[in-house]
Amino acid sequence: MTKESLDNPKAGPAAAKVENTGPREANNGLSSPSYDTADRDHVDGALRGSEERLRLALEIGGLASWDWHIASGKVVWNDRHFLQQGYAVGEVLPSYQAWLDRLHPDDRDETVALIEAARDGRSTFHHEFRALWPDGSIHWRAARGRFFYDESGAPVRMIGVAEDITEQKLAVQRMAASEARLRLALEAGRMAPFEWSLDDALPPLSDDLRRRVDFGDAGARLEEGRTRHHPDDAALLNKTRQRALDGDDTFADFEFRRLTADAQVRWLQVRSEIVRDNLGRPRKLVGVQLDVTEQRENEERLRLLMLEVDHRAKNLLFVVQSMVSLAKAGDLETYRQALLGRIESLSRAHQLLAESRWSGGDLRQLLTEELGPYGLGDNGHIKLDGPPISLPARHAQALALCLHELATNAAKYGALSVDEGVLTVRWRSSHGQLELSWIERGGAPVVAPKRSGFGGTLLKRSLQPFGGRVELHWAELGLSAQITLPLQANPDPEPDPA
Known part of the structure; x- marks a missing residue:
């Protein structure tokens, strides 16, 4: 559905039916009580207080809000909604088109389609998309919204909030880039991540190293993998584990042998740090694992x-x-x-x-x-x-x-x-x-x-x-x-x- 279909829904009346709140005859023949001026002032004050609390909550939470009256096209934004889209407060008249103008071109079709799906399916709209500001900068937003319908089932209103998640996205990108650099460094150094829980008697084999050398079934972890440790290294590995458990060392470096799927011996070197819990007890070794068979030979x-x-x-x-x-x-x-x-x-x-x-x-x-x-x-x-x-x-x-x-x-x-x-x-x-x-x-x-x-x-x-x-x-x-x-x-x- 296009932007025009969202602005002008064909189904249902233009607005929800508003009931008269004055005195009327009840089914039992008694009249409902009428509200005097003091009561109305009290209700108005309570309403204003509720609105102020909502405004403060949105402000503290850094949330933008919108209220879209579909039939009339009228849209209400709070100040942060202007700012999240790169507008100065009051710079434009809030509208669906003004929002669409700042939506990144590559995200428009998907975002509009999800809004229409939420409307037609009577579900909550939840989506992350980008806003393209006039200076060319890109800002990520996470929005949640809900449609409201009249008695005939026609959508008449949509209310929602949006959060600027640009920093979170950049942090994720930086983390991904950092992980990619680490991965390249490990690959260049022929190293693989290594982690050995000291609750286990023997060290495991890194999945990354398993992919480089055929050590057999990738699903064979500790239990099956024990048979692939060289029998002459059992005493060395037990001594290494016990020293990590009993000592106060910071690092643990050692070498041991594993048998490949075709019974060839591969030498593996571990360089690790001993990780301790809150009580200072050693829990595991974390570091890198290297295939040093060629060096040994x-x-x-x-x-x-x-x-x-x-x-x-x-x-x-x-x-x-x-x-x-x-x-x-x-x-x-x-x-x-x-x-x-x-x-x-x-x-x-x-x-x-x-x-x-x-x-x-x-x-x-x-x-x-x-x-x-x-x-x-x-x-x-x-x-x-x-x-x-x-x-x-x-x-x-x-x-x-x-x-x-x-x-x-x-x-x-x-x-x-x-x-x-x-x-x-x-x-x-x-x-x-x-x-x-x-x-x-x-x-x-x-x-x-x-x-x-x-x-x-x-x-x-x-x-x-x-x-x-x-x-x-x-x-x-x-x-x-x-x-x-x-x-x-x-x-x-x-x-x-x-």
């Missing part, structure tokens, strides 16, 4: 890495010590050159492993680094043949020393000492073992050494801690070496000092 990897670095350093120092103590040479310069060559070989292997984050060393690349200075790839002087194989880090270091000794010997006395010489290196993986063949041809005549020098000793000992071995064959055509080495790392091999 990184810490464990770092711990293992430190152990690994320590062990590698110990092995490396042992190798260097062995090279220094076993090396023999006729003069100091020869000794120095031999020692530097072996250390450089270790350095190349170390660099290769560092580039792979010590996850392993590629065999072909290891050979390329060691044989590159001798013309790898030039006129078929050196041939490499084998599939991609990754060696455990410790094995790669040991094998690098072996390859260095073989290459150094070939450059001094074997196939790499003459232009016509050819070195072929073939390898394969068989039953979890590396099988590598080092074959020299076309070099100087080969003579087996009468005694084993440091190079031979190093070849024999380097691979032993890892279950490997080196077999040397001094043939007239050239030196051949067969190397076998497991492709899986031993748990913790120790170097053999003997």
Whole structure:
């Protein structure tokens, strides 16, 4: 129904029938008593007092009021009604149209429809809507009104009150904005709200965290959730709860484990404040809950890495010590050159492993680094043949020393000492073992050494801690070496000092 239908209702007379209040004949034949002047003055005084009390009540309550006589279109506003709509008191003649002019355009259809529904349904009108002031500011109002009808059922009057609720609305908006910022902060920090009633033996799981990680049925709260706490944390959680109950701490921070729906372990960290009742008794922990599984795993990897670095350093120092103590040479310069060559070989292997984050060393690349200075790839002087194989880090270091000794010997006395010489290196993986063949041809005549020098000793000992071995064959055509080495790392091999 439109504004015109509200101003000019079709049903019923224009105004309610007003009964004559003078003397009249009653059904029993007696006349009702007439009121003298004093009685009327008393009634008028009482009426004025009642009106004054109503005005004061509206003023104290900050309420605007209206009285709309529908047939005549006459509307009565109190002063606050003017002010709530952005009018100065008396600025306009109160009317339905004057009220409609200040109703926010986006709220008009809904508000008018609700007024019509209240009128037709003989119900109370109750609605919140916005007033748009001339300066562009928006003010929220909460209104309640009631229609009155004549004897025929036609609406003739509507009376109501309205309250300015702008501050309440702004407070709600500010609260919503604050909650949104908090939510964003929690999401950015991978945190979730946490609350643990100390009446419960075990801490619950935040619904927010449950949505991020599949911990199982979202309806499983404390009772079912207890089975998902890691059994090894029961004593820790009980101690944390008891300390909060018995102590005078302000904060409680702790970590515990939960099992996911697929039985994976997740580490959860809680940072909370102990909330107490009026008597100072601790009632609950309130704070945030974080999934720190990745952090815990990184810490464990770092711990293992430190152990690994320590062990590698110990092995490396042992190798260097062995090279220094076993090396023999006729003069100091020869000794120095031999020692530097072996250390450089270790350095190349170390660099290769560092580039792979010590996850392993590629065999072909290891050979390329060691044989590159001798013309790898030039006129078929050196041939490499084998599939991609990754060696455990410790094995790669040991094998690098072996390859260095073989290459150094070939450059001094074997196939790499003459232009016509050819070195072929073939390898394969068989039953979890590396099988590598080092074959020299076309070099100087080969003579087996009468005694084993440091190079031979190093070849024999380097691979032993890892279950490997080196077999040397001094043939007239050239030196051949067969190397076998497991492709899986031993748990913790120790170097053999003997």
